[in-house]
Amino acid sequence: MKMQQKVVLSLGSNQGNRLENIEKCIQLIHKKIGLILRVSNLYETPSWGFDSDPFYNCALVLHTSFSAEKILQKTDSIEKELGRIRQNTENYQARIIDIDIIDINEETYSSETLTIPHQQMQNRLFVLLPMLDLKLEWQHPILNKSVQELIETCKDKSDCKMVSDLDFLLKKHSINQLNYIAIEGNIGAGKTTLATKIAEDFNAKTVLERFADNPFLPKFYKDQNRYAFPLEMSFLADRYQQLSDDLSQFDLFKDFVVADYHIFKSLIFAKVTLQEDEFRLYKTLFDIIYKEMQKPDLYLYLYQNTDRLLQNIKKRGRSYEQEIEADYLEKINYGYLDYIKSQTDLNVLVIDVSDFDFVENQEDYVKILDSIEEKIKNYSINS
CATH class of the missing domain: 3.30.70.560 (7,8-Dihydro-6-hydroxymethylpterin-pyrophosphokinase HPPK)
Known part of the structure; x- marks a missing residue:
């Protein structure tokens, strides 16, 4: 892309x-x-x-x-x-x-x-x-x-x-000083678009989630109770494998890595979709995996309100996403925000992009880059 x-x-x-x-x-x-x-x-x-x-x-x-x-x-x-x-x-x-x-x-x-x-x-x-x-x-x-x-x-x-x-x-950017950036957000928040745009602008290697290859995803949107657990387990395994492989393979021709997801999203979605007993089992497995994962130098969360998310989902036209309900998206948003509040050792930046169009409006994209620069500057001073 x-x-x-x-x-x-x-x-x-x-x-x-x-x-x-x-x-x-x-x-x-x-x-x-x-x-x-x-x-x-x-x-x-x-x-x-x-x-x-x-x-x-x-x-x-x-x-x-x-x-x-x-x-x-x-x-x-x-x-x-x-x-x-x-x-x-x-x-x-x-x-x-x-x-x-x-x-x-x-x-x-x-x-x-x-x-x-x-x-x-x-x-x-x-x-x-x-x-x-x-x-x-x-x-x-x-x-x-x-x-x-x-x-x-x-x-x-x-x-x-x-x-x-x-x-x-020429405006100087500090983003190349980082080794690994994870861009997160709800379904339809624009994380893949932003990750791709930043990677092309700043010579970064992209790690993009392979959601389209998951055979359980269309089935899950039709019958969540039946397919939630196999979906979340397959996502966890795939994310772990992809991040482990891509983050360990150093690219001499790229300055850093930018991913459109972080492994912790697995736990956030699982908490919303799984039954209580299923989630307990899932979390036990997740905790083992999470200890082995490299943490990003910057965790960027793109917040969008639910109405805008639904508009974006409808606009991009993936058939299996069209029946996603507002309540489900709100639970995911709350899950992310609760996770962010609990993180004391993660360099987190939250940007409300509900009124942004960083593809068609360059000024919105510049605002995001400026926010990243300010975050890097402040983090360096306080570290």
Whole structure:
């Protein structure tokens, strides 16, 4: 389930405080479009195609889940917010800010409003030099040339001077300092979506629960009393096996592990679904297993109210989930919250995402990342 697209943008400004315009633009891109992975150096370049004041130019690469047209809408909105006024003319103009979409996933795209890759990129040194700074393993999908090869054949010989680096504008994240993050939540809370998104943004290995492979799950939703115990036992065995295997296998190419569940969820669900005598037996087995499990450096619980959970469950359309009742979801929520209150040696962060849409609204995703950063900072200070 790949969610993120890798996008290259080119930024330019030749009116007002050029550096401030670039700085504000980068902040808005991070807030409204996607996570910025790298930023180029800042260059001063002569105006291209018309006579005007020199530009400040840079390039950046980011991750975003938005479509090409959605990205264009958002970049236009950012330009407008920063004060750019577009004139009804085809001639080049001076501008407070200019954002060009250069590339998306090294793929081609064409519509009435947008062409990817940017049709003029190979002719513009002020695009190619900053893009080279990004150190991308990139090849033009039509010309089949790298950035360096495009620079060597570019006819634009403008004097593009490097002014400064822009590393200070790149938001630093501490999440890579962790070894293991467990993201938990009720059915339909969005834990798998968030785990996948974080993993793609921060180069993490994912451990995603294999609920779809459990043969007892559809039967359980139809007859809970009959299939509760075999369901919970099979889940416990599968979770133990998966977490034990994945957490013990170090991946040289990934920075940390992010899972969309924690082994303790087995006990929470079992307490809701099992009869009292069944639960006593189950807990005896669980306690033996739990002692052997690695504990996460951060336990993130996504809380959503029951109405929102039911909406999400209906929206994703899994047939065997459609008969889940509100009362069952509320019991699960209470089970999680009781568990969290009892944990004194676990680094727990609870975020109410009832009003969040961290896929369609980048600002909601940024709020979650900021909360994680604050939690890591405070935990480090108090440890």
